[in-house]
Amino acid sequence: MKYRIKAALACTVAVFGTAAAAETMTVGITQNNVGVDSYQTTYEQAFIAAAEANSDVEVVVLDAGGDVARQIAQMEDLIQQEVDAIIIWPTNGEAVIPAVRKAFQASIPVVVTNSNIAQAGFEFVSSFSGPDNITQGSRSAEIMCERFTALGTQNEARVVQISGQPGYTTAIERAKGFEDRLPEVCPNVTLVETQPGDWNREKSQQVMEAFLVKYDDIDGVYAGDDNMGVGALNAANAAGRTDGITFVGATNFAVGYEAMARGEYWGSIYQSPVDDAEAALKTAMDLLAGEELPFLNYFDTPKITQDNMGNYTKPVF
Amino acid sequence: MVEMSKEKIGRIIARQGIIIAFAMFIIGFTLANGKFLSIENVLSVMRSSAILGVMALGVTFVVVSGNLDLSVGSMMSFSTIVVLDLHDKVGPALAIPLMFAMTIALGALIGLLVGYLKLNSLIVTLGMLSAIHGLTLTYSGGKNMDIADKEGTWFNIFGQGTAMGIPVPIVIFLLVATFLGLLLAKTPFGRKVYAVGGNGTAATFSGIPRARNVFYCYVISAACVAIAGLIQASRSMGSQNTVGQGLELEVLAAVILGGASLLGGSGTIFKTLIGVLILGFIQNGLLLVGLQFYVQFVVTWVIIIFAVWLDIAAKRGKFWSTIA
Numbered sequence: 001m002k003y004r005i006k007a008a009l010a011c012t013v014a015v016f017g018t019a020a021a022a023e024t025m026t027v028g029i030t031q032n033n034v035g036v037d038s039y040q041t042t043y044e045q046a047f048i049a050a051a052e053a054n055s056d057v058e059v060v061v062l063d064a065g066g067d068v069a070r071q072i073a074q075m076e077d078l079i080q081q082e083v084d085a086i087i088i089w090p091t092n093g094e095a096v097i098p099a100v101r102k103a104f105q106a107s108i109p110v111v112v113t114n115s116n117i118a119q120a121g122f123e124f125v126s127s128f129s130g131p132d133n134i135t136q137g138s139r140s141a142e143i144m145c146e147r148f149t150a151l152g153t154q155n156e157a158r159v160v161q162i163s164g165q166p167g168y169t170t171a172i173e174r175a176k177g178f179e180d181r182l183p184e185v186c187p188n189v190t191l192v193e194t195q196p197g198d199w200n201r202e203k204s205q206q207v208m209e210a211f212l213v214k215y216d217d218i219d220g221v222y223a224g225d226d227n228m229g230v231g232a233l234n235a236a237n238a239a240g241r242t243d244g245i246t247f248v249g250a251t252n253f254a255v256g257y258e259a260m261a262r263g264e265y266w267g268s269i270y271q272s273p274v275d276d277a278e279a280a281l282k283t284a285m286d287l288l289a290g291e292e293l294p295f296l297n298y299f300d301t302p303k304i305t306q307d308n309m310g311n312y313t314k315p316v317f
Numbered sequence: 318m319v320e321m322s323k324e325k326i327g328r329i330i331a332r333q334g335i336i337i338a339f340a341m342f343i344i345g346f347t348l349a350n351g352k353f354l355s356i357e358n359v360l361s362v363m364r365s366s367a368i369l370g371v372m373a374l375g376v377t378f379v380v381v382s383g384n385l386d387l388s389v390g391s392m393m394s395f396s397t398i399v400v401l402d403l404h405d406k407v408g409p410a411l412a413i414p415l416m417f418a419m420t421i422a423l424g425a426l427i428g429l430l431v432g433y434l435k436l437n438s439l440i441v442t443l444g445m446l447s448a449i450h451g452l453t454l455t456y457s458g459g460k461n462m463d464i465a466d467k468e469g470t471w472f473n474i475f476g477q478g479t480a481m482g483i484p485v486p487i488v489i490f491l492l493v494a495t496f497l498g499l500l501l502a503k504t505p506f507g508r509k510v511y512a513v514g515g516n517g518t519a520a521t522f523s524g525i526p527r528a529r530n531v532f533y534c535y536v537i538s539a540a541c542v543a544i545a546g547l548i549q550a551s552r553s554m555g556s557q558n559t560v561g562q563g564l565e566l567e568v569l570a571a572v573i574l575g576g577a578s579l580l581g582g583s584g585t586i587f588k589t590l591i592g593v594l595i596l597g598f599i600q601n602g603l604l605l606v607g608l609q610f611y612v613q614f615v616v617t618w619v620i621i622i623f624a625v626w627l628d629i630a631a632k633r634g635k636f637w638s639t640i641a
Contacts, residue, residue: 035459037557166610196610201553202560206365210604213358214350227461227557234553238477255463255555317461 026058027051027284028078029087032114033066038317039251039273040089043114047277057285068095075099079106085126085284087111093169097121109287113280115169122295129283130276132298133170136250136269137177139303143267144220144248145186147305151246154186157219160211161194162204162232164224171196174224174250189220197228204231212239220246226256226268233265252304257314260306267305270312275299327634334631335576335588338624339595346602353605360484366597367486368393368545368552369564370590373571374497375541377589378534380572381501383514383581384431384438386535388423388445389542389568393561395453396420396546401462401556409472417543423449424539428532435528446565453558463555476552486548493544497537498586510534514581571596574621576628595624 034044044061051059060083064071068091078086079102086103088110090096097120103110104124114130148154161178164171175194182189192215197204204223211218212235221236223229229249236242242264249256252268259265279299286293304312346353372389379386396416403412427445431438464470478485501507509530512520517527549560575592577584599620603613630636 035454036559038460041459193607195604200560201555201557202365202368202549205553206600207604209361209365210358210601213352213355213361214605214607230555231553253461255461 024056024058025085025285025288026060026081026083027085027087027281027288028060028081028083029062029113029280030071030074030078030089031061031063032071032089032091034063036066042317043273043277046274047281050278050281054281054285057281059281064091066091068092071096072099075103079103079108082106083108084288085109085111087113087280087284088117089113090115090117093118094120097124100124109284111280111284111287113283114276125295126287127283127293127295127297129280129297129299131271131301132296133173134177135298136271136301137174137179138181139177139269139301140174140222140248140250140267141178141181142185143303143305144222144246145182145189147246147248147266148186148189148220153219155188157186157189157246158215158217159189159191159220159222160208160215160218161191162197162207162221162223162228163194164196164228165198166196168199171199171224178222192218197223197231199225199228201227201231201234204228205235208232208235209239212236212241218245220248223247223249225249225251226253226265227251229265229268230255230259233259237264252312252315253317254315257304257309257312260304260309263306265306267303269301270304270315271301272315273317334628335574335591335595335624337631338627339591339598341627342595342598342602342620342624346598346605349602350605353602358601358605360487362597362601363487363490363594364484365601366593367484367490368549369567369571369596370490370593371493371541371545371548372538372564373568373575373589373593374494374586375538376568377572377575377577377584377586378497378501378510378537379438380569380577380579381514381581381584382510382531382534383517384531384534385569385579386427386442386538387439387565387569388427388442388449389538390561390564390566391446391450391453392420392423392539392542393546393549393564394556394558395423395449395456396543397550397556397560398453398457398462398558400547400550401464401554402457404470404472404550405465409470413547416546417540420543420546421536421539424535424537424542425532427539428535431535432528432531450558450562457558459558461555461557467554473551473554476548476550476554486552489544489548493541494586494590497541501586506530506533511582514583516582567596570621574624595621 031044034040048061051057062074064074071091086108090112096117100110100121101124109126112125112128116128148157163175182191195207197207221232223232226249229247233247236245247265249268251271256265256268276299283297352358372393376386376389399419400412400416403415427441430436430441475485480488509525512525513527513530521527550556571592572589574595575588599617603616608616
């Protein structure tokens, strides 16, 4: 927080960049909404730490507080300051395109981090750095199928899905990855119903309660993130039906990790905000060093299950 | 004689339009899915409605007094986060009263601004909605709050416990509803709230100070929010900062659905209870029917409008009217 105020002050007086030594690059970042969840909070801390560890870069760290208008203004500020590159975590995939175009016209390379902007803006973006949510969805399907195969239920298992907020790219992509991959690896498993949990643990718990009433036989639950997955697990625990249900999520949260350690929750996708932040900064630095990068730079988000969780530290969020 | 009783029935129906609408939904959903009325499902709907419900009971006081409260959603996030955090720091026995004190202090602040300074309640509570959200984020540093040792605490009884087979949240909800229902309908204070909401100036001149009674209403509302936060925290033993986000509108919808006037002076706790149950059962019913969720948003709206229309139609005795 203190750092951000300093950075904001510094940006108004435009100390960074011009005054810096010739080889030092200035990278500005405008984030989506720091503080709204632990992932984004950890991301910011990791980004600042990565920048401090690298003497070749100065960073201007800004946060839009979830407000599109503020993010556009911040983009314009960064263009005015003539930073060498801009990293943006879009508050809205459509609305920020004009601001991204402005940076493009000012010949400032733009890296989009975490969640991509809409396709119409791709021509103005140098590179995207973030998780591949479609792959995450298909990996979750594989985790689920492997577990069913181990349990010998791969020919009859019935699965329900609790997806993220309707309309969100991450929610759509994860659901698509899961729904496309599951019939490929486990053709006899049925996905009986999908309902949104809105990234909200309480909402997910209510959805799962209704599923438990509606279906006498549920073998697997796929949740768009562990926060919702734990909500579903709570519902199953309250109904005394946890045994025999394979819970698989995504974005491994601390609560999901703990539930895995207790043996109640089977698996998830390990997505570290630290990797996310470091990948974004590295992408920007590689671009400035003149490297040819693919448009989509995904950082790896591996599978984590009860079997291999020892290889991963507990998430901080 | 026959005519008399017909009139009487008419009057009874007129007063209970919303209950008739409620009964119609129940029958409709039961026909669509036989499990809808199973004890298991009814208890689960009532348990998840309890959080929204307790908040709606408090907001009924505010609405009857002629004001609005849009801050209850973010205030609920606040109390949930605070009680979870304090649970691990000072233990549950101290955390709960501390959380109640902090939440009620926020309600008292709103009561001061709306009651004594006579500021517009929409502006004050809309501002408080984001101010309290910011306060919550500052308090938690944006991190999810989780109770570290979920097994070694009795804190889970409020959200997960049962009393004689009935989930504790339902028991709390019904106890609070009974208490507040009596308070609003049967005590001098309750009648003052109606008087203040009906005409604040006239009430003040009649020796019923608007300011003080409005202040009490916001304190009651905040106390209800604290209870809701306690149930929420205990139910999931952990929470994100945005747990109550958007609930203020659902709460208001339940209160209005119950027939309270946004202009103040009318509304009862019992009808708010029905409003809460209608919302809860619609959500659950649509899930059980298995409607695609994009359609659910629209259907929810249609059902609410239908219920409100039935209520109004019953009150004026016909389905269509060109005058108010």
